Amino acid sequence: MSPPFFLREALRSIRSNAAVSIAATVTVLIAVFILGAFIPSFLYVQSTVDSQKQKVDVDVFISDAATVDQVNGLQTQIEALRTQGQITEFRYVSKDDALVELRERLRDPSILEELPGNPLPAKFNLQPTDPENAEGIIAALEGHPAIDQELGISYGKETADRLLSVARFIQWAGLGLITILLVASILLIGNTIRLSIFARRREVEVMKLVGATNWFIRWPFVIEGVICGLIGAVLSVALLWAVKVGVVDQWIADADSALTRDEATTIGFVWLSLLLIAAGAVVGALGSGITLRRFLKV
Amino acid sequence: MSTDAPPTPTEPDAPRPERERDRVRRRARPEGDGGRLGPLSRADRRSMLRPGDGPMVIFDHVSKVYGPNAVGLDDVSLTIDSGEFVFLVGPSGSGKSTFIRLLIKEFDPTEGTITVGGRNLSRLRRSKVPYLRRAIGCVFQDFKLLASRTVYENVAYALQVIGENPRGIRRKVPEILSLVGLSEKADRYPNELSGGEQQRVSIARAFVNHPRLLIADEPTGNLDPETSIGIMQLLYRINRTGTTVIMATHDREMVDKMQMRVIALENGKLVRDQRQARYARVDS
Numbered sequence: 001m002s003p004p005f006f007l008r009e010a011l012r013s014i015r016s017n018a019a020v021s022i023a024a025t026v027t028v029l030i031a032v033f034i035l036g037a038f039i040p041s042f043l044y045v046q047s048t049v050d051s052q053k054q055k056v057d058v059d060v061f062i063s064d065a066a067t068v069d070q071v072n073g074l075q076t077q078i079e080a081l082r083t084q085g086q087i088t089e090f091r092y093v094s095k096d097d098a099l100v101e102l103r104e105r106l107r108d109p110s111i112l113e114e115l116p117g118n119p120l121p122a123k124f125n126l127q128p129t130d131p132e133n134a135e136g137i138i139a140a141l142e143g144h145p146a147i148d149q150e151l152g153i154s155y156g157k158e159t160a161d162r163l164l165s166v167a168r169f170i171q172w173a174g175l176g177l178i179t180i181l182l183v184a185s186i187l188l189i190g191n192t193i194r195l196s197i198f199a200r201r202r203e204v205e206v207m208k209l210v211g212a213t214n215w216f217i218r219w220p221f222v223i224e225g226v227i228c229g230l231i232g233a234v235l236s237v238a239l240l241w242a243v244k245v246g247v248v249d250q251w252i253a254d255a256d257s258a259l260t261r262d263e264a265t266t267i268g269f270v271w272l273s274l275l276l277i278a279a280g281a282v283v284g285a286l287g288s289g290i291t292l293r294r295f296l297k298v
Numbered sequence: 299m300s301t302d303a304p305p306t307p308t309e310p311d312a313p314r315p316e317r318e319r320d321r322v323r324r325r326a327r328p329e330g331d332g333g334r335l336g337p338l339s340r341a342d343r344r345s346m347l348r349p350g351d352g353p354m355v356i357f358d359h360v361s362k363v364y365g366p367n368a369v370g371l372d373d374v375s376l377t378i379d380s381g382e383f384v385f386l387v388g389p390s391g392s393g394k395s396t397f398i399r400l401l402i403k404e405f406d407p408t409e410g411t412i413t414v415g416g417r418n419l420s421r422l423r424r425s426k427v428p429y430l431r432r433a434i435g436c437v438f439q440d441f442k443l444l445a446s447r448t449v450y451e452n453v454a455y456a457l458q459v460i461g462e463n464p465r466g467i468r469r470k471v472p473e474i475l476s477l478v479g480l481s482e483k484a485d486r487y488p489n490e491l492s493g494g495e496q497q498r499v500s501i502a503r504a505f506v507n508h509p510r511l512l513i514a515d516e517p518t519g520n521l522d523p524e525t526s527i528g529i530m531q532l533l534y535r536i537n538r539t540g541t542t543v544i545m546a547t548h549d550r551e552m553v554d555k556m557q558m559r560v561i562a563l564e565n566g567k568l569v570r571d572q573r574q575a576r577y578a579r580v581d582s
Binding site for chain 1: 433436438445455456503
């Protein structure tokens with residue numbers, strides 16, 4: 001009637017049902033491995049998309065003909081937007097600044113020497129809090145007399161729209177996939193445990209006849225589930241670590257794509273490991289505890 | 299020389315000279331009847347069966363119907379006193395197994411009430427059934443041993459279930475194994491033993507708690523006549539220690555030889571209840 005007793009009972013049944021215990025452990029290993037590979041990948045893609053989303057900014061071009069008062073009025077309006085929390089920050093880019101920026105972007109700045117004057121307009125560069133709300137910001141500022149009639153307000157509509165819809169798709173598809181994977185893992189593990197308990201239902205029946213309470217029978221099974229879940233999860237974390245160090249890190253170092261250069265972050269390996277190991281233990285415990293219920297009704 | 303079953307059951311908790319221990323227990327629980335109880339203390343669990351001066355088992359118009367055409371027991375009323383040895387006889391399907399499964403509350407009767415050791419089983423909550431079973435020793439035709447455990451561990455399990463401490467287990471298990479004559483085979487597994495030996499293990503397990511009531515469902519059903527005699531002797535010795543023994547059997551010769559009380563069932567009905575009787579009715 002004590003924890004050491006139940007632990008001994010659990011170890012005994014793992015030993016005497018080695019094949020089934022190994023099957024359960026391997027099932028957990030595979031399920032946790034798939035989850036462990038998918039979660040960071042999903043988070044990586046998600047955070048990449050997020051960091052791209054931050055690059056969606058709004059340029060409000062100022063007409064060369066605008067008076068200082070008009071420009072100040074426009075600035076007041078933009079400041080009001082910031083106070084409302086619609087934009088996180090804004091900055092004023094003068095005509096000269098715009099030219100400097102352009103010169104830096106161009107590979108061959110010499111072509112700018114040909115220009116008669118400075119054709120670039122001054123602008124306010126706004127950083128929307130929520131890129132999805134860019135339209136609202138534009139609507140709020142549109143028609144201000146200081147704004148350049150032709151250039152107006154630009155926010156790279158097409159790029160932004162495509163990016164946002166991809167981001168939304170990845171978010172939902174990722175969540176859906178993770179859910180399906182979780183459910184599939186739990187069903188798979190539950191099924192394996194059911195097999196192992198089914199093989200021992202005679203034993204459970206005898207225990208009941210001798211007068212064992214349900215929890216007296218259940219504890220060793222739960223502990224057994226936790227042990228199998230833990231071992232499976234730890235092994236799969238080790239495997240994930242090997243794959244990370246041996247393949248993924250190498251691949252990231254070699255690749256020279258826009259994605260890898262971004263400051264996209266994913267979940268830290270330590271946290272991921274802890275999460276996966278805890279999940280393995282919980283699934284093992286619940287799987288055996290719940291499955292046993294059916295066989296306790298003698 | 300045949301007598302009918304004892305008449306109306308006496309009050310289960312009728313006063314009687316009792317040992318000090320019993321008296322203390324009773325004072326602790328003045329309402330003193332089975333079924334509806336608060337949390338059971340350790341002492342209560344041990345004393346799940348307290349027949350007092352009353353009968354160990356009372357069946358009061360008990361029927362068990364499994365389905366439209368399947369009747370397990372049909373209006374059976376009988377009492378079995380403490381310390382009795384009772385044979386339960388009848389052909390297959392006569393209701394012997396139903397009788398036994400009702401006693402350990404594997405299921406409830408369709409009608410009527412069953413009282414075991416002064417405890418009304420229909421008022422005993424499901425969660426308390428394990429405590430009832432600990433107070434009743436059970437022996438089955440198919441032994442029902444744990445195949446993955448040795449003889450010693452099988453017997454020890456019954457003690458572990460009731461929370462016996464390791465010291466008590468180390469003392470009691472060898473004791474009971476020597477009583478059933480299996481000291482030499484303590485480390486064997488059930489499948490390494492003969493049928494008779496397995497049945498001895500199962501009896502050892504049933505008796506190691508010293509239950510007040512021992513139920514044996516065709517314990518000699520799978521054994522040859524000589525082995526059966528050994529098992530029978532063992533059960534008789536257990537009965538002599540004061541334990542009530544109820545034994546369902548087909549074994550005509552055995553019943554005739556023992557000259558004990560015989561309860562005969564047929565198609566779920568009680569057809570005969572005779573003391574010092576034979577397997578079949580003899581009109582003297």
